Amino acid sequence: xxxxxxxxxxxxxxxxxxxxxxxxxxxxxxxxxxxxxxxxxxxxxxxxxxxxxxxxxxxxxxxxxxxxxxxxxxxxxxxxxxxxxxxxxxxxxxxxxxxxxxxxxxxxxxxxxxxxxxxxxxxxxxxxxxxxxxxxxxxxxxxxxxxxxxxxxxxxxxxxxxxxxxxxxxxxxxxxxxxxxxxxxxxxxxxxxxxxxxxxxxxxxxxxxxxxxxxxxxxxxxxxxxxxxxxxxxxxxxxxxxxxxxxxxxxxxxxxxxxxxxxxxxxxxxxxxxxxxxxxxxxxxxxxxxxxxxx
Amino acid sequence: xxxxxxxxxxxxxxxxxxxxxxxxxxxxxxxxxxxxxxxxxxxxxxxxxxxxxxxxxxxxxxxxxxxxxxxxxxxxxxxxxxxxxxxxxxxxxxxxxxxxxxxxxxxxxxxxxxxxxxxxxxxxxxxxxxxxxxxxxxxxxxxxxxxxxxxxxxxxxxxxxxxxxxxxxxxxxxxxxxxxxxxxxxxxxxxxxxxxxxxxxxxxxxxxxxxxxxxxxxxxxxxxxxxxxxxxxxxxxxxxxxxxxxxxxxxxxxxxxxxxxxxxxxxxxxxxxxxxxxxxxxxxxxxxxxxxxxxxxxxxxxxxxxxxxxxxxxxxxxxxxxxxxxxxxxxxxxxxxxxxxxxxxxxxxxxxxxxxxxxxxxxxxxxxxx
Numbered sequence: 085x086x087x088x089x090x091x092x093x094x095x096x097x098x099x100x101x102x103x104x105x106x107x108x109x110x111x112x113x114x115x116x117x118x119x120x121x122x123x124x125x126x127x128x129x130x131x132x133x134x135x136x137x138x139x140x141x142x143x144x145x146x147x148x149x150x151x152x153x154x155x156x157x158x159x160x161x162x163x164x165x166x167x168x169x170x171x172x173x174x175x176x177x178x179x180x181x182x183x184x185x186x187x188x189x190x191x192x193x194x195x196x197x198x199x200x201x202x203x204x205x206x207x208x209x210x211x212x213x214x215x216x217x218x219x220x221x222x223x224x225x226x227x228x229x230x231x232x233x234x235x236x237x238x239x240x241x242x243x244x245x246x247x248x249x250x251x252x253x254x255x256x257x258x259x260x261x262x263x264x265x266x267x268x269x270x271x272x273x274x275x276x277x278x279x280x281x282x283x284x285x286x287x288x289x290x291x292x293x294x295x296x297x298x299x300x301x302x303x304x305x306x307x308x309x310x311x312x313x314x315x316x317x318x319x320x321x322x323x324x325x326x327x328x329x330x331x332x333x334x335x336x337x338x339x340x341x342x343x344x345x346x347x348x349x350x351x352x353x354x355x356x357x358x359x360x361x362x363x364x365x366x367x368x369x370x371x372x373x374x375x376x377x378x379x
Numbered sequence: 380x381x382x383x384x385x386x387x388x389x390x391x392x393x394x395x396x397x398x399x400x401x402x403x404x405x406x407x408x409x410x411x412x413x414x415x416x417x418x419x420x421x422x423x424x425x426x427x428x429x430x431x432x433x434x435x436x437x438x439x440x441x442x443x444x445x446x447x448x449x450x451x452x453x454x455x456x457x458x459x460x461x462x463x464x465x466x467x468x469x470x471x472x473x474x475x476x477x478x479x480x481x482x483x484x485x486x487x488x489x490x491x492x493x494x495x496x497x498x499x500x501x502x503x504x505x506x507x508x509x510x511x512x513x514x515x516x517x518x519x520x521x522x523x524x525x526x527x528x529x530x531x532x533x534x535x536x537x538x539x540x541x542x543x544x545x546x547x548x549x550x551x552x553x554x555x556x557x558x559x560x561x562x563x564x565x566x567x568x569x570x571x572x573x574x575x576x577x578x579x580x581x582x583x584x585x586x587x588x589x590x591x592x593x594x595x596x597x598x599x600x601x602x603x604x605x606x607x608x609x610x611x612x613x614x615x616x617x618x619x620x621x622x623x624x625x626x627x628x629x630x631x632x633x634x635x636x637x638x639x640x641x642x643x644x645x646x647x648x649x650x651x652x653x654x655x656x657x658x659x660x661x662x663x664x665x666x667x668x669x670x671x672x673x674x675x676x677x678x679x680x681x682x683x684x685x686x687x688x689x690x691x692x693x694x695x696x697x698x699x700x701x702x703x704x705x706x707x708x709x710x711x712x713x714x715x716x717x718x719x720x721x722x723x724x725x726x727x728x729x730x731x732x733x734x735x736x737x738x739x740x741x742x743x744x745x746x747x748x749x
Contacts, residue, residue, distance in 0.1 A: 119522060121657075177724060183468070187664050188723045190657055195716025202710040315533055315653060322526045356537050360530040367519050367527050 086226035097232035099340025100239035104294030105317040108287020114263035114327020124310030125196035130292025134159030147212035159296040167288020200307040208306035211299035231300040422571035446577035453584040455662040455678030457631035463669030466604030471532030473655035475629040479636025505633020513625035536651040552647035667731025
């Protein structure tokens with residue numbers, strides 16, 4: 085029983101991490117038809133920003149308490165800024181050429197991890213975190229690490245915030261309409277390009293937050309963390325239906341749980357295999373993913 | 380009346396112009412043969428190529444680098460059969476390359492088959508894998524196809540790094556046994572033979588791609604790339620044509636994997652990763668997707684730059700620079716990534732378009748001056 089609880093919580097924590105990356109990825113793809121290969125790089129930037137700040141380089145920030153919150157905020161802000169910069173400088177000039185937008189993000193996705201390992205070395209760095217988040221708590225007889233709960237909490241907050249933003253605000257309406265039919269939104273005289281930058285900012289913010297909290301989950305940061313998470317985020321996006329935030333949420337929970345349980349009960353690595361096989365099978369049965377294409 | 384006066388003028392001009400044009404283009408048309416001849420005799424030469432190669436042209440180190448460049452030039456050309464000719468964005472091309480390499484290696488090591496048989500079986504395994512997985516992945520279109528190919532390749536990558544039964548060697552890969560290979564392909568003295576094999580593979584790939592693209596099937600590929608729906612309306616089923624392209628490209632990649640096995644003396648798990656496919660993508664786009672020579676040029680340049688930039692990073696000239704310049708310059712992937720973004724932005728169509736763009740620019744200048 086305790087193993088079951090621990091596996092479930094770990095799977096949910098991993099799923100939360102996937103969701104933080106995949107939600108932005110899904111919105112960007114739904115709205116712009118751009119598969120953002122640089123999204124893993126945004127996560128890495130968030131992780132390194134937080135690590136840099138929490139290691140005492142930013143005044144006021146530190147590994148514990150309010151200092152750590154400041155460090156996470158700093159990392160998230162840097163990641164968001166990087167995402168906006170990416171959209172304005174790299175993606176926007178290629179507005180009419182979606183395939184070349186994808187290629188440009190591939191280039192950025194190669195360059196950023198290389199730059200990070202150039203500055204801070206290619207080895208993993210220990211991630212500093214508050215004492216309170218390093219411990220465990222008892223749940224149904226299992227000792228569950230607290231950081232799983234932090235990740236799940238953050239993912240739920242991001243999900244609710246995204247739902248509220250998409251459902252209740254005017255900008256959210258434009259984004260939803262753009263996902264449905266971009267040409268029609270443009271024809272109605274709405275500058276959809278503002279929504280592009282907005283969606284990139286939101287996606288970058290969520291991914292960077294994922295990076296900052298992923299540092300807690302993995303206990304370390306390294307330049308290629310984001311890239312290796314990105315493939316599973318792709319799996320989540322496609323499984324959930326491209327452009328759908330709710331779909332991404334459901335899919336990330338499913339993928340995270342399947343991966344953890346298969347890895348534990350069969351052999352290490354087989355869970356990763358199961359997930360990609362799951363994706364292939366699903367796409368052949370339902371090419372549009374679990375939920376179809378709805379924001 | 381006016382036509383009568385015009386016609387003699389034209390016929391007068393034509394004979395005067397035609398020989399001049401033929402004289403100009405005929406030697407130019409044969410440049411690939413000249414380049415090929417130079418490449419074939421390169422191992423016999425000891426000409427130093429300062430800046431491009433470390434040692435003289437015929438030395439083992441230079442030949443090894445050149446052979447790797449030629450191999451990747453060929454691989455990029457084969458990959459472009461999907462990307463540039465049929466419009467299929469596959470993220471799983473590495474799988475078929477690795478399949479050729481690992482299958483041949485395992486037929487040698489585990490089954491103890493003779494070299495020639497192992498090579499043929501390795502190639503057939505790669506083709507069969509491409510046929511099986513291609514027939515499944517092509518059932519979805521667009522980005523879904525890209526994702527399924529990525530998923531299959533990732534599954535292959537995980538399988539190789541998990542090392543089932545100890546046969547793939549996990550993270551370390553598996554060295555090809557030198558006692559099981561023909562003696563003329565082993566050792567530093569025989570690098571020239573490997574170089575010629577890589578060159579032959581490049582020629583074969585260029586030939587197959589060129590021939591396939593000009594065949595009736597190639598015309599349909601072009602149609603699929605431009606507008607798949609219209610091909611369907613014309614009464615052709617794109618599925619079979621796309622599968623043909625996928626299997627041909629997969630077979631060429633598997634053959635490339637075998638050449639890579641010989642060239643590097645083993646199979647490494649790096650060749651199974653999605654990064655490997657992405658680097659092929661970068662090569663193709665860098666050189667010019669959908670052109671005859673572009674992918675080859677891109678592959679050769681990328682491989683060469685990857686090697687040379689690594690040397691540059693270790694050199695004293697870079698170590699003495701201030702940190703702002705030293706850090707980016709010491710990362711070949713950073714430079715290649717930035718270069719790639721620059722090419723996508725500033726040079727649509729890749730390097731292959733550069734001459735025609737320069738010509739157009741100079742033409743504009745001339746007419747502007749007039």
